[in-house]
Amino acid sequence: MSNTKSNTLRLKRLGIDTHGETVLFMRDDCHVCLSEGLAQHTRVQVDIGQTSLVATVNHVSGNILLQRGEAGLSEHAWRQHGWMGDELIRVSHLDALNSLSQVRGKIFGKRLTQPQLSNIISDIAAKKYSNIHLAAFLTACAARGLEISETVDLTQSMVDVGQRIDWGNTKIVDKHCVGGLPGNRTTPIVVAIVAACGFTMPKTSSRAITSPAGTADMMETLAPVDLDIATMRRVVEKENGCIVWGGSVDLSPADDILIAVERALEIDSEGQLVASILSKKIAAGSTHLVLDLPVGATAKIRSLKDAEFLGKMLRDVANAFDIKTAIIQSDGSQPVGRGIGPALEARDVLSVLNNAVDAPQDLKQRAVTLAGALIDLAEKSKSGGGNQLALETLENGKAWNKFQRICDAQGGMRQPPSAAYHQSLKAAHNGVVHSIDNRRLAKLAKLAGAPDVPAAGVDFHVRLGEVLQNGQDLLTVHAQTKAALEYAFDYVSARKVIVEIGEPK
Amino acid sequence: MSNTKSNTLRLKRLGIDTHGETVLFMRDDCHVCLSEGLAQHTRVQVDIGQTSLVATVNHVSGNILLQRGEAGLSEHAWRQHGWMGDELIRVSHLDALNSLSQVRGKIFGKRLTQPQLSNIISDIAAKKYSNIHLAAFLTACAARGLEISETVDLTQSMVDVGQRIDWGNTKIVDKHCVGGLPGNRTTPIVVAIVAACGFTMPKTSSRAITSPAGTADMMETLAPVDLDIATMRRVVEKENGCIVWGGSVDLSPADDILIAVERALEIDSEGQLVASILSKKIAAGSTHLVLDLPVGATAKIRSLKDAEFLGKMLRDVANAFDIKTAIIQSDGSQPVGRGIGPALEARDVLSVLNNAVDAPQDLKQRAVTLAGALIDLAEKSKSGGGNQLALETLENGKAWNKFQRICDAQGGMRQPPSAAYHQSLKAAHNGVVHSIDNRRLAKLAKLAGAPDVPAAGVDFHVRLGEVLQNGQDLLTVHAQTKAALEYAFDYVSARKVIVEIGEPK
Structure with a gap:
């Protein structure tokens, strides 16, 4: 790389948040662009003092944004590095990433080895992949599939690039639900039960990716969840448990990058899913893990066969890391509890915890089952003892x-x-609830504003098989603005059937 | 979708060229972002007067770029639609693209049907796919492969979304070389020969994608190539032939979008390659087509087996569109002619055309072979007659x-x-040329400035098997600035072997 002075530009903060991908904004008539032949989409290396990062070039024309000799970098990089502006940057061609040829190998059917996966994940964590490269890696893994051993290597690689919490010899219990079921907010109840029983459960949860609320979003309506590792450790030492946001402890940074692209693609292949779940558990120090797999036509897992396959893969990969697992297949045909959305779900959780008369029994039942299974797993006791406790x-x-x-x-x-x-929304005629579309229900809660507006969401009032009268409330949309309420109702009233009401069977 | 006034923003031109993907820049505290929950990467529909387009949201913070009530759109859209600024735009959620679920089907192994491919390609041509979606589609097609019938449907879909030139009942001859060989600039010579023989050859050529020069780049150093269809037609009616840039006649807009992403991924799977080549030939009205497939260790096609496979696929798909083809496998072990780069290649072409004594004989030979094959194919004459003519x-x-x-x-x-x-660059010792790395040679020419700097590139002086003396010139780098020359020489002298000189065999 030529390190001549002529490659130097002055950094200007533009405030543009390009999210996953770091973008270098350069004038199209900039001398560095011209001398180095930096076309649109060129991937370049940017050196600022001792820091070196990879960016994608976007050309800027005219004098609105940049004066001659200036360049901009997207907002993420500013926040990460704390620049003040006016820093001098040096731009040079990026050598081809070796790991991309391994991604191409996977596309054309080659098995990925441990060192190859390690290279790929290191480059991803270092933000060297563009969105195009990330999409190709994820698609190749989905289309060609990952063997168990590849998934183990992928998981290990993801753990290696993040923080890892060491709890010494303490048994660390954990649970995970493979999403897709609105309102299924058992985590805080399970943590409270098992921590009260003396087990250690330092729970890190995610925010919503495509759902109307993640556990962290819900929990944030009840307590701060943005804890660093030291604070989290103090909470756990004092109370045996916590429910914090995993993103603030940076357990699997490569996974966070991949998830953003999976979300855009709406693909979630088994190998990636298993590595995503387990890398975070391993990094969090879990030793005993209960996995909840809800199965239903409109849940994430649609058939028992899929649940068996995914469950076996989770168990096999967890075994390779010496994590004891119990897999629980649960009913995924309808929402759990009543609320869908951060605050509405928190209300349900509180009512179960303080044994309110109107607490949703399905949520209580699920939480007790999972807590019981976790106690049995950690105690090696006979099944049933844990449930009772x-x-x-x-x-x-x-x-x-x-x-x-x-x-x-x-x-x-x-x-x-x-x-x-x-x-x-009211029932249009008498009848019986035949089916409930979980996906549309989740979409409705999101249109109402969840999870960004914590109070927004849906209260869902009926159950499968329930006999309804014409005009009876099916669900109530909660919104913070009249516009959001109308927006959500546009969807529900005009276009999509969420609750199918039919003849009694 | 809610069409309330509250979703209205005022358009500001920012001059940011995001290339393939249309980006909508919105303030992160913008009322539309908040009320509609438009997170980073959300795909939205933007309505401006009667125009409707799809964009990806990028958040902007602070007051540098956008005032309250303003939004920006990337430069491509401005150029296409001729806005003046201050237009009112309406932003709304984009319904999920149906065709993306078909891309997901392909990822998981489903065959793509004709209507599905038609939907996918229509959405791509309408710029509804983000780069992430484009990368997933291309990767899925590469990983799962495309059957002949899928490739036929893909080709047809690409033709359907572009312009198509009608030449009536005239036989239209054409040639195409499946790239990868520096300096292989036969096209202008072939056009001149067959047009002089009375055949009609309205040639549309590409600019360089990853190479140091495309035929259009080279031709542009000799004559204008930016002709619209009407002007191109006048040239052909007068002279039987032309050599113009295909991009200005918009023959396969979906392919142009896909190629940009293929370039970033450096993948070029057979199905996509065949559809890309043939969609442009069909749109250009070709009836008789000679395909040149150079085979060599560092050419695009690396083995005879690959050439057979690709040749058969090209022939089968061309047959489905009633295009007569002849496939010619040629030597791809070393560059053709001497010049690599637009102007240097033009010089070689001119020397062959005007029968200069020092004209490169390999370039001449290849051009005559292809022109001869084309004449034989179009005349249905016995092989050999065309070559002589x-x-x-x-x-x-x-x-x-x-x-x-x-x-x-x-x-x-x-x-x-x-x-x-x-x-x-001079030979470091006596010996014989054992091998030449075409890829590194192309890279060197690009580092010197080609194709953006037309005069830049490499003159290559030696051939495989040639006996060399210590100090003899191997190649000469041409550059427009001293910095570019040094930059290119950094690569050649310090790091990479382009010409391997060994013992006489």
Whole structure:
């Protein structure tokens, strides 16, 4: 690379957030562009002091954004590196990434070896892949499939590029639900139960990716979740458990990058899914893991066969990392609890924890089952003992007490907000609930504003098989603005069937 | 979709060229972003008057770029639609593209049907796919492969979304070389020969994608190539032939979009390659087509087996469109002629056309072979008759005369430029040329500035098997600036072997 002075430009902050991909904005008549032949989409190396990063060139014309001798970098890089502006940057051609030829190999059917996956994931974590490269890697893994051994290597590579929490010899219990079921917010209840029983459960949860609420979004309406590792450790040492946002502890940075592209593609292949889940568990130090796989026509896992396949893959890969697992297949045919959206789900969680008379029994039942399975797994006790203990711990108020202490330790318990506007959808005729479309229900909650507006979402009032009267409320949309409410109702009233009401069977 | 006034923003031109993907720049605190929940990477529909387009959201923070109520669109859209600025735009959620679920089907192994491919290609041509989606489509086609019938449907779909030139009942002859061989600039010579023989050859050529020169780049140093269809037609009616840039006649817009992403991925799978080549030939109205497939270790096609496979696929798909083909496998082990880069290649072409004593014989030979095969194919004459006619037409000056007339008709013949700086690489010891790395040679020419700097490139002086003396010139780099010359020499002298010199065999 030529390091001549002529390659130097002055950095200007433009405030453009290009999200995943780092973009270098350069004038199309810039001397560096011309002398180095930096066309659109060229991947370049940018050196700023001791920092070196990879960016994609976007040309800028005219004098609006950049003066001669100036260049801009997208916002993510500014936040990460704390520049002040006016820094001098040096731009040079990027050598071809070796790991991309391994991605091409996978496209054409070659198995990926451990060192190859390690190279690929290191380059991804270092943000050297453009969105085009990330999409090709994910698509190749989906189309060609990943063997168990490849998935183990992928998982290990993801763990290697992130932080890893060491809990010494303590048994660390954890649970994970392979999403897709609105309102299925068992995590805080499970943490409260097992922590109250003396087990250590330092839970890191995600924010919503495509759903109306992630566990972290819901929990944030009750307590701070943005804890760094040191604070998280203090909470766990004090209370045996926590429920924090995994993103702030940077457990699997490559996975976070890949997930953004998977979301745009709406693909989620088994190998990537398993590596994504387990890399975060391994990094978090988990030793005992219960996996909840809800199965239903409109859930993420659509058939028992798919659940068997995914469950076996999860168990095999977890075994390779000495994590003990229990897999629980659950009913994925309808939402869990009533609320869908951060604050509405928090309300359901609180009602189960403090044993309110109107608490949703399905949510309670699921939480107890998972907590019980986790206790059995960690204790190596006979099946059933854990379930009984979990139920008692919930019903005698010890779990509720523990939950409040955890919230206090995380920074103080809060009251979930409620929304300013509500409107109900009513049954158009008498009949029986034949089916519920989970995906459309989730979409409706998102259109109402969830998860960005915590109070927004949907309260869902009916169950499969329930007998309905004409005019009875099916669901209530909660929104913070009248416009958002109308926007959501456009979707529900005019276009899509969420609840199918038929003749009694 | 809600069409309320509250979704309206005022358009501001920012001058940012994001190339393939249309980007909508919105303030992160913009009321439309907040009310519609438009996160980073959200794909949205933008309505401006009667125009509707699809864009990807990029958030902008602070007041540098956008004031409240303003939004920006990337430069490509401005150029296409001729806005003045201050237009009112309406932003709304984009319904999921149906064709993306068909791309997902292909990822997971489903065959693509004709209507599905038609949907996919229509959405691509309408710029509804993000780069992530384009990369997934290309990767899926490469990983899962395309059957002949899928490739036929893909080709047809690409033709359907572009312009198509109708030449009535005239036989239209054409040639295509499946690239990868520096300096292999036979096209202008072939056009001149066959047009002088009375055949109609309205040649549309590409600019360089990854090479140091495309035929259009080279031809542009001799005459204008930016002709619209009407002007191209006038040239052909007058002279039987032309050599113009295909991009200005918009023959396969979906292919142009896909090629940009293939370039970033450096993948070029057979199905896509065949559809890319043939869609442009069909759109150009070709009826008789000679395909040149150079085979060599560092050429695009690396083995005879690959050439057989690709040749068969090209023939089968061409047959489905009633195009007569002849496939010629040629030697791809070393560059053709001497010059590599637009002006240097033009110089070689001219020397062959006007029968200069030092004209490169390999370039002449290849051009005569292809022109001869084309004449045989179009005449249905016995093999050999065409070759003899082609050679005579070149050597008696009729081809040179025709070439000058074509240049005049295209807007006037020009003198190719020459570069300001030259430096030669010399043999480090006595020996024999054992191998030549075409890819590194092409890279060197690009580092020197080709094709953006037309005079830049490489003159290559030696042939395989040639006996060399220590200090003899191997190649000469031509550059327009001293910096570019040094930059190119950094690559050649310090790091990469382009010419391997060994013991006599």
